[in-house]
Amino acid sequence: MRILVVSQHYWPESFRINEVVDSLREAGCEVTVLSGQPNYPQGEVFSGYKASSWGVERHPAGYEIYRVPLVPRGRGRALGLIANYLSFVFDAASFGAWMLRRKRFDVVFVYAVSPVLQVIPAIVLRTTCRAALVxxxxxxxxxxxxVTGYVKNRSALALVxxxxxxxxxxxxxLLAQSEAFVPTIQALSGRTEVVYHPNPGERAVGEGSAGAAALVLGPAFNVVFAGNLGTVQALETVLDAAEQLRRDCTVHFTLVGDGSRRAWLQEEIERRGLQNVSLPGRFASDQMPLIFAQADALLVSLVRSQIMEQTVPSKVQAYLAAGKPLIASMDGEGARIVRDAGAGLACPAEDAGALVDAVTALKSASVADRQAMGRAGRDYYNKHFEPAMLAERLVNHLRGAVRQRRGQ
Structure with missing residues (x-):
């Protein structure tokens, strides 16, 4: 099966779609990717690339990546993000369609992280490439x-x-990364079928880099948060919990990653004198298993909102695979998975006191109990999020869409 993947973000940027493509190719699919110039998350185009360039790049694994121009996202301010999003939509629909005009695919597959607007060039491409659209x-x-606060006007939201x-x-x-997404998507999709298909975990879980870890955690009960340091991660709650626990010198929070709130976090840590919180920055994906292996607990947190209740952050899969206890400071679907897996503790979103209680409870638990939580999480991961299994399921979903399109 010939698949065209449309994703504004792609390798060498670090997104789960990179590994999904690897899994699809191992499942026997012929994959081509249409993407923009890599610039996430720093907002500057990566070395070796140019914002205004377009053409074909060959991935080290041997397949083609078609790159179109785009405006870099810059520091993540609203106008910069709008220009970034719209430039990809326009250029993928024009430059992308031109470069791929002689290609034929069975399916155009959109990896629809925000903004969903990247479906627009996919609609153009499905016509020129004579393919099904998923x-x-x-x-x-x-x-x-x-929920992120970028648009508050009710009329504007209604137009969107x-x-x-x-x-x-x-x-x-339509595929939904969270089971809780399905009713909301179905309400808007009319007769288009909606199917739950979760994000897989990382393919190389537990392998990591050879040699020593790039980050060495100190002697403490180490609570590690990894990922985007943004507006919906409820990082104020994490700092509030750390402030309540700062007299306990045996608990330390390490926030690994980068994002729009990193500078604010650094300022708050210094203002509050939180010596039990560190911001070591971003690390390569192959370093993360080595960092997770040193943690006593892995933390995922989200703000309190209806949409966040329906969302499952991809870090949940990575945490489960790491075989460490989880603390889920969130509501809804993500918390349900942690509870159902028996992989750790869940507490209400944006409740610093409850987060303190969860950290304290895990710290007080026996090593054997924490190890049992880690094993339960890994077992749940193997049953529900293992990459090769989900790749086979995805291929079947795509084939079904192709059959439906050709039948029509």
């Missing part, structure tokens, strides 16, 4: 715009909802 919804729109409805109904199949 979108894997990673974020709900317009709800994501509202109408656009999303139009985009969804041009698909042959």
């Amino acid at each position: 979108t894997w919804v990673q974020d709900l729109w317009p709800q994501s715009l509202e 909802e109408r656009l999303v409805r139009w985009l969804y109904r041009r698909n042959d199949l």
Whole structure:
């Protein structure tokens, strides 16, 4: 099966779609990728690339990546993000369609992290490439715009909802990364089928880099948060909990990653005198297993909102695979998975006191009990999120969409 993956973000940027493509190729699919110039998360185009360039790049694994121009996202401010998103949509629909005009695919597969607008060039490409169209919804729109605060006007949100409805109904199949997403997507998609398909875990879990870890955690009960340091991660709650626990010199929070709130976090840590919180920065993905292996607990947190209740951050899969106890400071679907797996403790979103209680309870638990939680998490991961298994399931979903399109 010939698949064109449309994703604004792709290798060498670190997104789960990179490994999904590897899994699809191992499952026997012929994959081509259409993407922009890599610039996430720093907002500057990576060395060796140019924002205004377009053409074909060959991935080290041997497949083709078609790159289109885009405006770099810059420091993550609203106008910069809008220019970044819209430039990819326009250039993928024009430059991308031109470069791929002689290609034929069975399916155009959209990895729809925000913004969902990247479905627009996919609609153009599905016509020129004579393919079925499948979108894997990673974020709900317009709800994501509202919860992040980028759009607050009700009329504007209503217009976005109408656009999303139009985009969804041009698909042959919609995949939802969270089971809780399905009813919301189905309400907008009309007759287009919606199927739950979770994000897989990392393919090379536990392998890591050879040699010593790039980050060595100190002697303490180490609570590690890894990922985007942004507006929806409820990082104020994490700092509030750390402030309540700062007299306990045996607990330390390490926030690994980067994002729009990193500078604010650094300022708050210094202002509050939180010596039990550190911000070591970002590390390569192959370093993360080595960092997770040193943790006593892995933390995932989200703000309190209806859309966040329906979201499962991809770090949940990575944490489960690491075989360490989880602390889920969040509501809804992500917390349910942690509880169902028996992989750790869940507490209400944005409740610093409850987070303190969870950290204290895990710290007080026996080593054997924490190891049992880690094993339970890994078992749940193998059953529900193992990459090769999910790749086979994804291939079947795509084949079904192709059969439906050709039948029509």
